[in-house]
Amino acid sequence: MPVEKTDTLVVGAGQAGIAASEHLSACGIPHLVLERHRIAERWRTERWDSLVANGPAWHDRFPGMTFAEDGDDDFVPKDRVADYFAAYADKIEAPVRTGVEVTQVTPLTGRHGFRVETSDGVIEASNVIAATGPFQSPVIPPIVPETAGVTQIHSSAYRNPSQLSEGAVLVVGAGSSGVQIADELLEAGRKVYLSVGPHDRPPRSYRGRDFVWWLGVLNKWDMEATPGAEHTTIAVSGARGGETIDFRKLAHNGMKLVGLTESYADGKIRFAADLADNVRNGDAYLMNLLDEADAFVLRNGLDLPEEPDARRQLADPACMTDPMLSLDLAEAGITTIIWATGFSADYSWLPANALTPEGKPAHQRGVSKEAGIYFLGLPWQTRRGSSFIWGVWFDARYVADHISKQRGYMAYQATAAQETIDA
Incomplete structure (x- = not known):
């Protein structure tokens, strides 16, 4: 042949x-x-x-x-x-x-x-x-052993809240996938812990324009790669017609925020003491982008309405001021860990x-x-x-x-x- x-x-x-x-x-x-x-x-x-x-x-x-x-x-x-x-x-x-x-x-x-x-x-x-x-290929870091007594799945295997066993859920990773899944679970009445690492947090929209428009006119879509930039986590959502991710709001609504997931031993997961820094660095990214957008509007004489509410922030929740560094999975009632930790x-x-x-x-x-x-x-x-x-x-x-x-x-x-x- x-x-x-x-x-x-x-x-x-x-x-x-x-x-x-x-x-x-x-x-x-x-x-x-x-x-x-x-x-x-x-x-x-x-x-x-x-x-x-x-x-x-x-x-x-x-x-x-x-x-x-x-x-x-x-x-x-x-x-x-x-x-x-x-x-x-x-x-x-x-x-x-x-x-x-x-x-x-x-x-x-x-x-x-x-x-x-x-x-x-x-x-x-x-x-x-x-x-x-x-x-x-979904990546699940080898942190929690299979013998830990909890179900572990990658975010790519998650479908909806009814798929999971009853009990609390730990979502590891607060990029677009992790934060949307955690929010959906919280809305479904689950007790949710969300492990938040370093991230960029753009506004969903600002002054009547979606953030993709702002990244376009500010030439940010055409930025060339810089060392480490290809690994940047972006927290943004198109859910509910599109909304800005606000980790403080999620915490005030009942979500338990913790820092970067580091290790596991004797039934307990340990988290880095970096939650407050990660959230505030994400805030700084948002504020910098708003500043650039305002400067663009002024320089080009655009008739786009001001939006002062975009800069208002809720008070730091207790999880930021007194971070949880260790979590006993059994005591917390966690039955599922969802790893929103990317792909290879x-x-x-x-x-x-x-x-x-x-x-x-x-x-x-x-x-x-x-x-x-x-x-x-x-x-x-x-x-x-x-x-x-x-x-x-x-x-x-x-x-x-x-x-x-x-x-x-x-x-x-x-x-x-x-x-x-x-x-």
Whole structure:
């Protein structure tokens, strides 16, 4: 049986893979997109039931299509986000093949391109784009042993409050996922402890504009990566029509806030004494952004209403002034720990030259050190907005343009070689 061949193979049919397909088609590059499950599968089956997009519909989309059932300022439910990408793939006639898993990519010997082993056979491709995204393998820190007598799940396995056993819940991680899950559990009547680490806390909106607009006009989406910036936790929510996360308010509403989770021994979890600092540093981020927004309004003469309430803060709750440094799980009645502690990525299926010694992508703006291997959808791939829906679309254009340019070089070399032979 002859081996199937294509110019460019895209691995993954989430937002990164679909964006790559659109730009590859625009460049006239033959390609194939492989997806081991369904298009945008993680939006459907690896998120909690009530999740909505963290940005409004006018912003968190591709330029070529709006959301059919949602207004511009709505925060789109997760299933309709997945439907959007499936519909977009149909619109651009993306050559997506679902139910096919890529297991290994190996450079061809003595000629350009790669041998790609899949669950459906072998494919040869001149280029491979790894568009599998940053949210691949849930990470649960090895802090609390399985013998501790509590159920431990990652936030990606959480669906709704009724899924959990009766009892109190400890949520570890106060980024967008952790704080929204903790808030939902508190609203459902659960006793909730939330472990809050360092984070940025932007306003959901200010002076009549969503924070994504402010980050845009202030050129913050285009900030390039700085050491450590790719690990910044952002506390923001699109729930209830979008709202600013306020840890003091959560505490006054009954949530028990603690600092960074550090260790476990003899049935007790120990927390760092950093809760107050973490909350106040998050406040400082918010205030700095409000200052920049006010300066932008003044400088540009914009008619946007002032919003003094955005700077008002509740009193420090007792959990900040007298922090809890240790928690006996049994005494607190905790039956479940939800780890909202992020994800890791596995690129071991790619050639070693495309990776760092630690197994991370070795690239510049998505262009790998291994010629012909590309990455797409990475956090801070080119800028702050790279892993967001709209940001990955622009990164995909750069990657497709680079592939097109390289194809031009290869075509020239082939022509030059033929002219030499003819002479």
